[in-house]
Amino acid sequence: MDKAAWLDFVVEIIRRRDGAKDFEVLPRRWVVERTFGWMIRWRRLVRDYERRIDVSKTMILVAMGANLMRRNAHP
Numbered sequence: 001m002d003k004a005a006w007l008d009f010v011v012e013i014i015r016r017r018d019g020a021k022d023f024e025v026l027p028r029r030w031v032v033e034r035t036f037g038w039m040i041r042w043r044r045l046v047r048d049y050e051r052r053i054d055v056s057k058t059m060i061l062v063a064m065g066a067n068l069m070r071r072n073a074h075p
């Protein structure tokens with residue numbers, strides 16, 4: 001069973017308009033780009049050093065948890 005369907009998520013892929021030549025802001029795309037920018041601050045996440053996917057996933061969770069803690073401690 002697809003996990004997104006089981007959790008009742010709707011996945012929407014945001015694409016550029018056909019024929020768009022200049023930069024245009026795409027809805028909700030900045031959220032993903034901002035999150036990737038936060039993860040780049042962690043050296044282990046810049047390159048794929050981990051051999052196991054569960055260790056890589058855990059490092060992402062640690063990085064995002066530390067980010068949340070830092071933001072709550074210094075509002």
